[in-house]
Amino acid sequence: xxxxxxxxxxxxxxxxxxxxxxxxxxxxxxxxxxxxxxxxxxxxxxxxxxxxxxxxxxxxxxxxxxxxxxxxxxxxxxxxxxxxxxxxxxxxxxxxxxxxxxxxxxxxxxxxxxxxxxxxxxxxxxxxxxxxxxxxxxxxxxxxxxxxxxxxxxxxxxxxxxxxxxxxxxxxxxxxxxxxxxxxxxxxxxxxxxxx
Numbered sequence: 001x002x003x004x005x006x007x008x009x010x011x012x013x014x015x016x017x018x019x020x021x022x023x024x025x026x027x028x029x030x031x032x033x034x035x036x037x038x039x040x041x042x043x044x045x046x047x048x049x050x051x052x053x054x055x056x057x058x059x060x061x062x063x064x065x066x067x068x069x070x071x072x073x074x075x076x077x078x079x080x081x082x083x084x085x086x087x088x089x090x091x092x093x094x095x096x097x098x099x100x101x102x103x104x105x106x107x108x109x110x111x112x113x114x115x116x117x118x119x120x121x122x123x124x125x126x127x128x129x130x131x132x133x134x135x136x137x138x139x140x141x142x143x144x145x146x147x148x149x150x151x152x153x154x155x156x157x158x159x160x161x162x163x164x165x166x167x168x169x170x171x172x173x174x175x176x177x178x179x180x181x182x183x184x185x186x187x188x189x190x191x192x193x194x195x196x
Contacts, residue, residue, distance in 0.1 A: 001129065004121070004134055005133070017045055017120055018043060022108070032096065041115065062105075076097075077173060080192060081172070093190075138154070142177055160173065160176040172195070175195065176195045
């Protein structure tokens, strides 16, 4: 796994980044929402080129848009958390509290909370295990290290405190970690968080 660090002043919105807008205009009809109709927040927009070493050339020219539920005022940690309990994952899927889209580049649009865009940069040194933000395997789970998805590939994880103010609790708590998996069929994925 390579450590991720976030670099400020992201002016190249085509690059892999957290925050900003999503390239989903004319690609999907509506900005992703929960089943209750609340807008999700764009956590990250990841260029396919960054993922070629993990997923192969079929992701070239595509974008992975990662959305998650966020509230400034209400407790929402349980809405996006999966520690290995099947009911937790079923809740996330049923209630659409996170969403992963793999798509061609569409128009840049924005709804939900706006996170200041920051470049996703990789440290070239490999580490066996990272508990913070990291790219590639193995995931640094905070709970239940035996989580495995037969039909998905682990891609990266984000540490909540690495996000800019006022979103250091973007995943419910400042020490939460969010995990991104992509379907091997490249038709979506799953995003969830863990806390200690």
